[in-house]
Amino acid sequence: MKTVRFNKQALAILAAFGGRPRVGEKLVAVRDVANRHRADELQEEHPRVIHAKSVGEVERVVSQETVERLKPARVDLKPPVQEKTSTEGEETGVGKAPVQASEGLEKLIGKIHYEDKDEETDLRRQKVKEMMIHAWQGYKNYSWGANELKPMAKTPNSQNIFGGSQMPATIVDAADTLFIMDLKDQYKEARDYIEKNFSMTKSTSTLSVFETTIRFLGGLVSLYALTQEKFYIDKAREVGEALLPAFNTPSGIPKSNLDVASKHASNYGWANGGQSILSEVGSLHLEFLYLSRIANAPIFEKKVKKIRDALEKAEKPNGLYSNYINPETGKFTGSHMSLGALGDSFYEYLIKSYVQSNYTDRQAKNMYWDVSDAIQKHMIKVSKQSKLTYTVELNGGQPQHKMGHLACFVPGMFALQAINEDTEEEKSRIMTLAEELAKTCHESYIRSETHIGPEMFYFNDMDEATSKHSENGYIQRPEVIEGWFYLWRLTGKTMYRDWVWDAVQAVEKYCRVDSGFTGLQNVYNPKAGRDDVMQSFFLAEFLKYAYLTFADDSLISLEKWVFNTEAHPVPILNH
Numbered sequence: 399m400k401t402v403r404f405n406k407q408a409l410a411i412l413a414a415f416g417g418r419p420r421v422g423e424k425l426v427a428v429r430d431v432a433n434r435h436r437a438d439e440l441q442e443e444h445p446r447v448i449h450a451k452s453v454g455e456v457e458r459v460v461s462q463e464t465v466e467r468l469k470p471a472r473v474d475l476k477p478p479v480q481e482k483t484s485t486e487g488e489e490t491g492v493g494k495a496p497v498q499a500s501e502g503l504e505k506l507i508g509k510i511h512y513e514d515k516d517e518e519t520d521l522r523r524q525k526v527k528e529m530m531i532h533a534w535q536g537y538k539n540y541s542w543g544a545n546e547l548k549p550m551a552k553t554p555n556s557q558n559i560f561g562g563s564q565m566p567a568t569i570v571d572a573a574d575t576l577f578i579m580d581l582k583d584q585y586k587e588a589r590d591y592i593e594k595n596f597s598m599t600k601s602t603s604t605l606s607v608f609e610t611t612i613r614f615l616g617g618l619v620s621l622y623a624l625t626q627e628k629f630y631i632d633k634a635r636e637v638g639e640a641l642l643p644a645f646n647t648p649s650g651i652p653k654s655n656l657d658v659a660s661k662h663a664s665n666y667g668w669a670n671g672g673q674s675i676l677s678e679v680g681s682l683h684l685e686f687l688y689l690s691r692i693a694n695a696p697i698f699e700k701k702v703k704k705i706r707d708a709l710e711k712a713e714k715p716n717g718l719y720s721n722y723i724n725p726e727t728g729k730f731t732g733s734h735m736s737l738g739a740l741g742d743s744f745y746e747y748l749i750k751s752y753v754q755s756n757y758t759d760r761q762a763k764n765m766y767w768d769v770s771d772a773i774q775k776h777m778i779k780v781s782k783q784s785k786l787t788y789t790v791e792l793n794g795g796q797p798q799h800k801m802g803h804l805a806c807f808v809p810g811m812f813a814l815q816a817i818n819e820d821t822e823e824e825k826s827r828i829m830t831l832a833e834e835l836a837k838t839c840h841e842s843y844i845r846s847e848t849h850i851g852p853e854m855f856y857f858n859d860m861d862e863a864t865s866k867h868s869e870n871g872y873i874q875r876p877e878v879i880e881g882w883f884y885l886w887r888l889t890g891k892t893m894y895r896d897w898v899w900d901a902v903q904a905v906e907k908y909c910r911v912d913s914g915f916t917g918l919q920n921v922y923n924p925k926a927g928r929d930d931v932m933q934s935f936f937l938a939e940f941l942k943y944a945y946l947t948f949a950d951d952s953l954i955s956l957e958k959w960v961f962n963t964e965a966h967p968v969p970i971l972n973h
Contacts, residue, residue, distance in 0.1 A: 536914030549914030649728030680744025717772030738802030810884035
């Protein structure tokens with residue numbers, strides 16, 4: 399594609415196609431139109447567009463016929479179920495404060511004016527919103543106050559990561575999604591329950607330190623950031639303090655599990671003989687750092703800084719991190735390395751910590767860029783049949799040619815890296831890598847009967863981006879949608895919106911039941927049945943990322959916010 403030079407007033411006209419300013423720089427108004435149309439063609443046919451100073455001027459320059467011709471083909475949409483006025487609120491995102499949110503909300507986040515006036519995008523956004531209402535209502539009717547719902551049995555799901563502890567995982571996980579969607583009544587239900595009933599003393603079984611951090615602590619600090627209601631700080635601090643005993647190891651590397659009542663911490667026996675797990679110990683930084691700042695409690699930041707220091711110091715063959723680390727010695731054990739399960743969010747949090755710090759955390763930046771180089775050298779492959787780019791796992795230095803659904807967060811990670819590269823050449827190269835990996839994740843979806851991707855997909859003589867013999871279920875994972883969301887925001891290519899919409903339609907068709915949404919036993923055989931679990935992260939992540947894909951970029955702007963690995967947004971410092 400050709401490169402066009404623009405004056406300062408129109409520096410973002412090609413934003414979506416290779417020239418978007420890095421996050422943190424102010425985007426000019428004309429980008430809002432450029433993102434929706436092919437900017438190079440607009441400039442070629444209408445040279446005066448580069449002198450436009452506003453969206454209105456661009457619209458006047460470009461004929462309606464040209465705009466319509468350059469838009470993607472429309473698809474038939476089934477109108478969503480109509481929502482009650484009292485529940486829906488005005489379609490202003492978080493622009494109008496929900497019940498009992500702070501008066502300073504609009505000043506904090508900004509009033510939202512949706513850029514997309516076309517019926518198609520509006521219907522897509524409203525459909526995702528209706529799906530959220532349906533999921534929430536099912537949980538409220540049959541599992542209120544419990545962790546998760548079994549929507550087919552219409553009972554609470556007791557076989558979840560929080561065991562028998564009746565902690566409201568779905569309520570805390572979903573509350574910020576309700577807030578962002580401006581579902582005032584439902585948000586108030588969640589808010590009031592958290593204020594009156596949430597307590598770590600209700601934990602009656604061993605908890606995952608990682609899951610409690612990303613879902614409960616992440617959800618609570620995000621709710622404070624969005625609403626400025628101080629009781630959320632108190633609840634978040636309660637969670638953080640309850641988890642501190644897990645960090646009492648010689649190296650500072652926390653253990654995986656904690657009995658809150660007895661303060662006894664332990665690791666899984668299956669984790670290489672009782673080791674700590676990279677993705678878990680490396681995915682606490684965003685939440686603990688922000689909690690330290692809002693609670694004025696340095697202890698939390700100190701704990702995660704000690705983890706980071708230990709990981710930086712530990713020996714890493716070929717610059718890669720093993721999935722397991724000994725909490726006593728702080729040394730890596732074993733030689734299994736993965737961008738999917740056991741490794742994934744550690745890498746995600748390195749670059750996101752750099753972003754969260756407002757690009758001042760040099761340790762996070764250096765660690766991320768070093769390991770990114772190692773990943774590109776040792777863990778990225780291309781398939782023989784269709785030349786699909788994919789990630790591999792390493793075991794004993796040998797590649798295992800499989801890619802987990804979890805690893806489909808990597809396109810978003812590389813996209814964040816791309817916009818923070820120093821040279822145009824590197825920005826283009828890394829963004830291309832992100833898009834190629836996103837394409838592979840898309841192939842894993844469209845090659846199944848349901849057009850939903852499997853838990854794991856392989857690259858061998860029998861399979862290419864498929865998994866027809868094992869690990870072919872779907873448990874409502876959001877990582878594929880997450881990657882496409884980032885690529886939509888950072889490239890503006892409508893293809894990613896369309897891919898998200900296709901996935902939303904597939905989930906609506908195959909996963910929706912009377913009282914919520916459920917996973918699938920086999921994505922290649924719709925008749926194989928459903929798993930009868932509505933994961934809390936379906937509401938926290940899948941529906942949030944889908945909704946934001948069809949909303950204006952200013953709604954939880956990537957210039958001001960960073961998402962934790964459970965899709966809970968926390969502010970970039972000094973924003």
